[in-house]
Amino acid sequence: MIYLTRRAFFCAGHRLHNPAFSDEENARVFGQCNNPNFHGHNYTMEVTIAGEPDPQTGMVMDLKDLKTLIDREIIDLVDHKNLNLDVGFLNGIIPSAENIARAFWKILEPKIKKGKLTSIRLLESENNIIEYRGT
Secondary structure, eight states: OEEEEEEEEEEEEEOOOOTTSOHHHHHHHHGGGGOTTOEEEEEEEEEEEEEOOOTTTSOSSOHHHHHHHHIIIIIHHHTTEETTTTOGGGTTSOOOHHHHHHHHHHHHGGGOOSSEEEEEEEESSSSOEEEEOOO
16 A cells, blocks of 8 residues: 655634633633634645555556645635635634644545545644544
8 A cells, every 4th residue: 555645735814713602711712722813824734645556657646636636625715814704614613723624634535536535634833733534
C-alpha cells in the first residue's frame, strides 16, 4: 500500500462560539478564540490518499489532479474567508479545527476515485494539529 500526501495552504478567520452558551460560558470554554471580532490562522492542510499504483502510470493518483480537486472543493471556498460567515458548508458548525477537518473529509472523500482518502491533517498553528481519519 502506498500513501501519498498533498499539502495545501489557506488563511481564514473564525470565532469559536456556541450560541447555546452564555457569554460568560463561551469566554470560559473558548478563551481568546471566542473574540467577538474573530481571529485568524494560516492553516496547512494535508490530504493523504492510499492505494496501489496504476501499472500503466505508476501513480496511485496524479498529484496534479489531487491539487486541482483540493483547490476547487476546499481552498477556493475558505481562503481569506470568515469561516463562521462566508463558508456555506460550515453554517451552524462551530469552526474548530476538528470540525473543519471533518467537513473537508465529507466534501473530498466521495470525489476521490483513485485510491482512498485515509487522512486529513489540519495545522492551525505549528503547535495545534489535528488529524481526521473518517468515521
